[in-house]
Amino acid sequence: MNQDEIERKLSDIQGGVWKKPTEEAWKNISGMNQEKDFIERKILQPLFKKDIAKKYGVEPPTALLLHGPPGTGKTTFSKAIAGRLNWHFLEVSPTGRRDEVKYLRKLFSEIQELDKTVVFIDEFEEIAFDADLGLPKRAVTNELLKQLPKINEKSGETLLVCATNHIRKIAPALLRPQRFDYIIPMGPPSNNSRKAIFKNFLKDLNTSNDLDLEKVAEKTNRYTPADIEAVCRESGYIAFEREIKNDEEQPINTEDVLKAIRTHRPTISEEDLDEFKENKKKYCRADFCPINF
Helix, strand or coil: CCHHHHHHHHHHCCCEEEECCCCHHHHCCCCCHHHHHHHHHHHHHHHHCHHHHHHCCCCCCCEEEEECCCCCCHHHHHHHHHHHHCCEEEEECCCCCCCHHHHHHHHHHHHCCCCCEEEEECCHHHCCECHHHCCCCHHHHHHHHHHHHHHHHCCCCEEEEEEECCHHHECHHHHCCCCCCEEEECCCCCHHHHHHHHHHHHCCCCECCCCCHHHHHHCCCCCCHHHHHHHHHHHHHHHHHHHHHHCCCCCECHHHHHHHHHCCCCCCCHHHHHHHHHHHHHHCCCCCCCCCC
């Protein structure tokens, strides 16, 4: 299937928004080396090197579930995977449809006809409710149980990536093997990752040579990449105002960033982080997760 045919099919999918990310999307992910390494080894390489994978019984993945608090990069990573593969990226939102079961049935039928596409469904828990929690839409969840295995029957190359902030709300049957190849936790970045993220967001701004990335990283525990981006924007505004006032160049300095940090609370609370750590132990299917025997 050529690119024009793929894009015609993508444009015909109701409620879908597609784009063609470049490999820069993958290169631009700063820090998060543990997650990037896992995705490179377990997801991308089997898709890049199918002949070698086949010799060893390694099946290229077809479906992933990313879970973690808001702002931790689930959507960004999904787009970056598409960019690294040189595939299209299609985001669909099945929630809020008049007949969600019918929509899902048609959507998965259309996904099977796609080629070289990452299909992304955010807020997956909204259509994958655990009926034991007393939540509605059992019929929608049952339809998902029927449709997810069909991803393996597709004619082209397609990767389904679902994301959730609330993995505990998802029906347990959907979290069993054979539904998703991997369940990958996406948590707040480590101290070293935060330094790399700050460096990336500040690299094109007017910063002082002695800006202390170590110090600002230490002050941003529980900050997500989105939080750090907001802090960097605010730091630039602080320096901008100072230059206007003093009528001379005022590069962003360490105190500017620290001031911005003091005005921006982290998205992730201590309670959120504790819950994420518990979820990581309970649900994760990735080789960098701790396993307790």
